């Protein structure tokens with residue numbers, strides 16, 4: 843099988859996309875927090891009624907994927923902003939990606955598959971329920987897709 847790197851090497855690409863994922867998630871968390879404090883705040887990714895990241899980020903789906911609240915309640919610790927889960931996920935990927943323990947590639951690939959399933963669910967909510975074009979959200983779907991491709995390559999190295 844031919845292994846092709848996306849930009850530089852597999853490992854560097856992996857670290858770069860993890861870093862980008864953290865940046866996007868931190869920005870999204872900032873927008874979410876700021877919008878909750880001031881409803882008149884307009885984020886850089888707010889372009890209109892149906893192209894508004896802050897509308898998505900303050901929706902009921904922005905914490906615990908909108909399902910933790912229903913299953914475990916509003917006060918449950920897992921009912922945290924999706925953005926924080928994203929930051930934890932990318933940081934975990936970044937740190938584990940720099941180690942070389944046996945089993946790490948499997949963990950990276952497996953959690954990456956889970957993140958893509960999560961992304962598919964969020965994309966469905968975004969496009970068909972909220973009917974919005976949230977650019978920071980779409981950016982995370984791309985990052986998760988790329989990370990899964992890179993983790994696949996690392997796993998089947």
Ligand SMILES: C/C(=C\C[C@@]12O[C@]1(C)C(=O)c1ccccc1C2=O)CCC[C@H](C)CCC[C@H](C)CCCC(C)C
Pocket residue numbers: 866867870898899900901903904905924925927928929930931934953956957960961964965967968972978979980982986
């Ligand atoms: C900013 C971000 C996602 C964007 C967004 O979630 C946001 C913010 C949101 O409010 C929203 C509302 C309505 C529709 C869509 C959306 C989203 O699009 C980061 C998640 C990335 C990814 C989906 C995390 C997946 C984490 C895995 C579930 C963890 C698996 C591994 C663990 C065992 C550690």
